[in-house]
Amino acid sequence: MQPKLRSKVRCTDREIGEVTRVIVDFLSREVSHIVVGRNGVGTVERQIPASAIQSVTDDVVELRAPSSEWDQFPLFRRDEYVTTNEVEIAHLEDHLHVQPGEVLVPLPELERDVKRRTFFTNLTHSIGVLLALPLVFPVLKYLMKPMYAPFDNRWVKIGKANKIKAEDVGVQFKFKKSVKEAFMPEAEIDKNVWVLKASSAVLEEVYKGKDMEFRDHTGGVIWTNKRDVPYVAYSGKCPHLGCGYKWRNVPKLGRQIFLCPCHLSIYDASGKVLDGPAPRPLDPVPIRVAANGDIEIIDVEYKAGTKVQIRIV
Ligand code: FES
Known part of the structure; x- marks a missing residue:
């Protein structure tokens, strides 16, 4: 019963x-x-x-x-x-x-147990994502490639050394550079660097007794500026916010300086900040001078507005 x-x-x-x-x-x-x-x-x-x-x-x-x-x-x-x-x-x-x-x-x-059910739902979604990954990865890789492209470390010929007539005087060298921004077609842009034939006093200020290494995106050394080579080149962009600056004679100071007109940062021939909001000295770039007087540089650029150099180009 x-x-x-x-x-x-x-x-x-x-x-x-x-x-x-x-x-x-x-x-x-x-x-x-x-x-x-x-x-x-x-x-x-x-x-x-x-x-x-x-x-x-x-x-x-x-x-x-x-x-x-x-x-x-x-x-x-x-x-x-x-x-x-x-x-x-x-x-x-x-x-x-x-x-x-x-x-x-x-x-x-x-x-x-709803939590457990949710777990299985999430598990199913996760498995779906894993299965889809091999299909999506090539597309993501293609889309993200410009963000992680290695820096352009090619040497660029910018002019002859005999253009520089005196020691510790900034001379501007202009050059064209082909750039490819993300998915835009390749284009040529105008760029410039400032080059000095530096006295030993200015070289000492720039290098502080040590050779200067330049690195690629992996951290590997691509070039070393030797501290006893008298030619020094600075990126044409002001480290404050990236404006172009000029070499100026300032009678009031009784000296010549680099002057950035945007926010009046002032640098001496060694790139040291004398005045203004610039957070760091001018940025030296790799330079070499051939026996025939050709000057070549690597167009290295650093992020503007930071105390330390963060390479972006
Ligand atoms: S960009 Fe040169 S001082 Fe501001």
Whole structure:
């Protein structure tokens, strides 16, 4: 005989409550638990496994345990079950002979735990991304290539050394450079550097007794300016915000200087900041002078406005 809804429930010592619901095992379609509402204890219900049932009569379910063990049965959690009206269980009526009422089956574990379900959803998305990566990667690589292109470290011929007539005097050399910005077609732009035939005092200021190394995007050394070579070239861009500057004779100062008209940064022949907002000295670039007097430079550029040099070109 199966427990009936509303049957009295008795422990070994006394009556304890009544059957409020019946829980059915989904696979065996047998009653696996009864839910018992205790007399006079409001809505508190506990679920009792079928194995704890001693006997079932028409209107009484006898338990094997004394009433003192009531608290050891788990509390009934309604949200972990659905009624047999909500799920289709084939031939349930052949197995279950309780009165009509709330007959429950457990919700599948995955349905109970939404976090776990979310985890599986995310897992599915992640697997999708991994599968798509081989297809997307070449496109991303193509799009991002201009951002990570190596610097242009080619030597550029800018003119003859005999254009410089005196020591420690800035002479501007202009040149054209082909540039390719991202996905735009290649274009030629005007650039310039300032070159000095430096005295030993200016060389000492520029190099501070050490040769000067220049590096590519990987950090490898591409060229070293030797501290005893008298030709020094400065990038044509002011380290403050990148304006072009000029070599000027300033009678009031009694000397010649590099003057940037944008925010009036002033530099001496060694590139040292004498005045103005410039955060660092002028930027020397790689230079070499051939035996026939050809001057070549590598057009290195650094980020404007920073104390330290950060190469950008
Ligand atoms: S850009 Fe040269 S001083 Fe500002």
